[in-house]
Amino acid sequence: MKSYILISLVCLGLIDKPEPYNGKPQVIPGRLECEFYNTGGEGRAYHDSDAVNNGSGKLNPANGMFLNEFRMMEGVDISYTKDKNIDNTEFNKVQPQMNSLYVGWTVPGEWIKYDVVVVEDGEYSAELMYTANGDGDIAIEIDGKELSPARVFSTNDPSDSIAWRQWHHWDKVNIGDFELKKGKHVIKLMVVENGNMNFDYIEFILQ
Numbered sequence: 001m002k003s004y005i006l007i008s009l010v011c012l013g014l015i016d017k018p019e020p021y022n023g024k025p026q027v028i029p030g031r032l033e034c035e036f037y038n039t040g041g042e043g044r045a046y047h048d049s050d051a052v053n054n055g056s057g058k059l060n061p062a063n064g065m066f067l068n069e070f071r072m073m074e075g076v077d078i079s080y081t082k083d084k085n086i087d088n089t090e091f092n093k094v095q096p097q098m099n100s101l102y103v104g105w106t107v108p109g110e111w112i113k114y115d116v117v118v119v120e121d122g123e124y125s126a127e128l129m130y131t132a133n134g135d136g137d138i139a140i141e142i143d144g145k146e147l148s149p150a151r152v153f154s155t156n157d158p159s160d161s162i163a164w165r166q167w168h169h170w171d172k173v174n175i176g177d178f179e180l181k182k183g184k185h186v187i188k189l190m191v192v193e194n195g196n197m198n199f200d201y202i203e204f205i206l207q
Contacts, residue, residue, distance in 0.1 A: 018045045018186075020115035025184065028118045029206045032187065034199040035070065035078050035101040037112040046112040048075035054105045055079035070101055076112060077105035081200075086168055091157045093171040096129065100200055104167070107195040114187045118180045123207045128175045129200035131155050133166045136194030138175065143185050149192045150175035167198060175202070 018040035026032050038045035052058065057072030059079060067080045081087035081100045088098060103112065126140070133156050137149040155169035191197065 018113060018115070025115040025117045028116050028180065028204040029120070029124065031201040031203050032114055032116065033101070033201050034103045034112070034189070035076075037076060037103075037114055042075055046074075046076050046110075048077065048110055049107050051075045053077055067099060067101065076103060078102070079104050079198075081170075086165070087170065089160070089165065089168070091155075091160050091165070091169045093155070093169075094129065096170045096200060102198050102200040104198040106191045106197045106199070108191050108193055110195070111188055111190040114189070116185050116187055118182050118185060120206060121182050122180065124178050124180050124204045125207055126175050126178060127172050127203045127205065128152065129170065129172050129203070131167055131170055131198040132194075133196040134194050136197055137192040138197070139190045139192050140176065140178070141188035141190065142178065142180075146190075147176065147178070152197060167196070170200070172203075177207070178204075180204075 018038040020026070020038055021036040026036060042048065042051070053072045053074060054077040056068060056070050056078045060068035062069050062072060070078055078101055080102065081096045081098050083098050087096055130152060132152050132154050135154045136152045138152055139149040140147050152173055152175070155171050156166045157169055160166065160169070189199070
């Protein structure tokens, strides 16, 4: 009965159904920007442990700036890379672009979905631009099929004496190879173990 009611409400337009952000699926090969997850809300486009965006509108105050207020009424926690020795330090293994939005405050059990279009059949490697204050696991699900979890290694650097900056040491890691068919797909990014990670983008590269 509950499933029937939910389907009916979606059909009536009373509950948002998942749609690509701004109506445009992200394109593979290329970068899947983690902050451009689907619209549709909690339980449909994403699952977050709380309803507050801990970045947009909180850490980054609501002051009219696009970067500070990006999707601030949604539960997925979003911030952006900053200069002044915050995200552009010597402790990065890969230097991020400044003012680049990313998903943060991740904990196990959280997930986000993306509508994508693959333009060419083939095997793709996937590289995650991230930070992690401790080793952890994530998993990718494609069209409802969950694939093996991928290890995300800590970027913690004990030579950095500033404790909060341990969440701002950027690196890239290969999270797997995927056989993808041309056409539309839904990708689900899941936090499996530990969390304490920030996700900027996943770059899908045709092999």
